[in-house]
Amino acid sequence: MEIALRELYGxxxxxxxxxxxxxxxxxxxxxxxxxxxxxxxxxxxxHFGSMVSGHVERYLAxxxxxxxxxxxxxxxxxxxxxxxxxxLGKTNGASLLRMKIDVPEEILAGSKRAKAPIxxxxxTSSK
Amino acid sequence: xxxxxxxxxxxxxxxxxxxLAPLADLLNVGLDYLIFxxxxxxxxxxxQKDRLRDESLGYTRDLPLxxxxxxxxxxxxxxxxxxxxxxxxxxxxxxxxxxxxxSLGGNGLKVATVVGDDVxxxxxxxALEQDLxxxxxxxxxxxxxxxxxxxxxxxxxxxxxxxxxFLAPLIYEFCWDxxxxxxxxxxxxxxxxxxxxxxxxxGNYSGAWWENKNPDRIGFPYCDVEPNGQAIISKPKDTGGRxxxxxxxxxxxxxxxxxSSYLNPDVTCDFTSVTLEDxxxxxxxxxxxxxxxxxxxxxxxxxxxxxxxxxxxLGYAWPDAEAKARIAIRYIKNRAQAIGVEVLxxxxxxxxxxxxxxxxxxxxxLYEPPEVIGRLAWRCAQPAQAQALFREVGVLGLSGPxxxxxxxxxxxxxxxxxLKVTQFAANRxxxxxxxxxxxxxx
Numbered sequence: 001m002e003i004a005l006r007e008l009y010g011x012x013x014x015x016x017x018x019x020x021x022x023x024x025x026x027x028x029x030x031x032x033x034x035x036x037x038x039x040x041x042x043x044x045x046x047h048f049g050s051m052v053s054g055h056v057e058r059y060l061a062x063x064x065x066x067x068x069x070x071x072x073x074x075x076x077x078x079x080x081x082x083x084x085x086x087x088l089g090k091t092n093g094a095s096l097l098r099m100k101i102d103v104p105e106e107i108l109a110g111s112k113r114a115k116a117p118i119x120x121x122x123x124t125s126s127k
Numbered sequence: 128x129x130x131x132x133x134x135x136x137x138x139x140x141x142x143x144x145x146x147l148a149p150l151a152d153l154l155n156v157g158l159d160y161l162i163f164x165x166x167x168x169x170x171x172x173x174x175q176k177d178r179l180r181d182e183s184l185g186y187t188r189d190l191p192l193x194x195x196x197x198x199x200x201x202x203x204x205x206x207x208x209x210x211x212x213x214x215x216x217x218x219x220x221x222x223x224x225x226x227x228x229x230s231l232g233g234n235g236l237k238v239a240t241v242v243g244d245d246v247x248x249x250x251x252x253x254a255l256e257q258d259l260x261x262x263x264x265x266x267x268x269x270x271x272x273x274x275x276x277x278x279x280x281x282x283x284x285x286x287x288x289x290x291x292x293f294l295a296p297l298i299y300e301f302c303w304d305x306x307x308x309x310x311x312x313x314x315x316x317x318x319x320x321x322x323x324x325x326x327x328x329x330g331n332y333s334g335a336w337w338e339n340k341n342p343d344r345i346g347f348p349y350c351d352v353e354p355n356g357q358a359i360i361s362k363p364k365d366t367g368g369r370x371x372x373x374x375x376x377x378x379x380x381x382x383x384x385x386x387s388s389y390l391n392p393d394v395t396c397d398f399t400s401v402t403l404e405d406x407x408x409x410x411x412x413x414x415x416x417x418x419x420x421x422x423x424x425x426x427x428x429x430x431x432x433x434x435x436x437x438x439x440x441l442g443y444a445w446p447d448a449e450a451k452a453r454i455a456i457r458y459i460k461n462r463a464q465a466i467g468v469e470v471l472x473x474x475x476x477x478x479x480x481x482x483x484x485x486x487x488x489x490x491x492x493l494y495e496p497p498e499v500i501g502r503l504a505w506r507c508a509q510p511a512q513a514q515a516l517f518r519e520v521g522v523l524g525l526s527g528p529x530x531x532x533x534x535x536x537x538x539x540x541x542x543x544x545x546l547k548v549t550q551f552a553a554n555r556x557x558x559x560x561x562x563x564x565x566x567x568x569x
Contacts, residue, residue, distance in 0.1 A: 010333040010373065014382030016168065017428075017550055023380040025333075025373070049486030061386040061399050064376035070384045076474060080172040080546040081433045083474035083504035088169070091483040093333070098487050116337045 312418025313356025329368025341367025
């Protein structure tokens, strides 16, 4: 079944110069294999379109069930030169979580990734 | 021979402007070493602007505040401090530290400053341009180790690889050899995990972050490290956040490029050899990892001016909010041409539609957001040009698309200087002879 990466994976991203790096984290070997098979550097490059002017490299860290993407020319020239609101690319990880992949249904059933309980949070906020 | 049978080392600051309250909790742990890491890549650009205004500045100005907050363990000689708060002016930072400690009654404490990372005055040695604002190389652990060997209680550096601030005390205490790459790599892992303070302890955690306990009192992390490089990472008792396999692995790969070959000035680390075991109760065991010889050059960063930017944020409400914002921004871009302002670069964002996500967002043609904020930023060579265009925005209030609402203050149109930072490889023989350690007794 088709899902957004958000439903199954964790993410963290960072910056170095004009490079944005994103790591995706799986919670099982099977979920990790789905990442390795489907989330290629070519797909990530295409996903970010005009936001990434350079190439995208992919690295595997099976010891922590992670797949890592290093995107060149991804921050509008680097933080102190960038015109972007998010000049450090702190939201790029979230943007990658939008990508859709196909996974066996049973993997999704065991997912510990959830949505924040917004009704509850809203009810306890002041506005 | 080892000086200590195990070393406890904590990350008390993760960036210039980090929280001070978590530091108080960390002090209660009884650490051997407290590290204040204040230099993100961007920070040197901020400090450079300070130094341009006042030659006695250029360090992270919260250094006295950090020392004052840690005075109990410092003056009691329980804990030593290593920090890169020196920024681009470690000498000035050292002076301020000595003054601060003197006023706190820290007589007899030894403050070491490390210089030699700043290569601005020698651009030809590294084939750099002449008109730079700063040029620094990332030094390794050696000068910090030497400072500790000389009896320093507080070591203040400029640009040093972040993890090396943590690696150095481990080398010193465990007498690790500079060719014992597996030990060095294990020390870099510890440093890498601790250098971003709360980010390994539940901060920025992408899992169920809303389930973090006491998120308003996140604990800063520390490691108990063994002489073989094995470590347990944890956080002070009764603090918020969490330290788990998940939070630790997210930080392990943070800002790492090839995880099998993470470059540090003293060692090339294989982060794919790291084994993490969640021991429960906010403790994660980190097994010793593998390393190899370091790169032959130091990494350097050079910075030069790159023009000036201004920006506007235009808020519009439903209906047709996106259309209004887009047309208003088109108006401003047209005005640049009409008044003859040369814009070198534009950037448009539409918050409420795809402001952050850009082309990664699939837009449903039927979706009508309740509001959209259009943001337009532009870069010009001169501040006056950038500002001239900002003056063209006001007319939209009464003569643009319906319902223009202002969004906060965009610095009242005051231009921001942009800085271009470029990485370079620095020949070690052109750096090392200039690295000097100075020790001052308070």
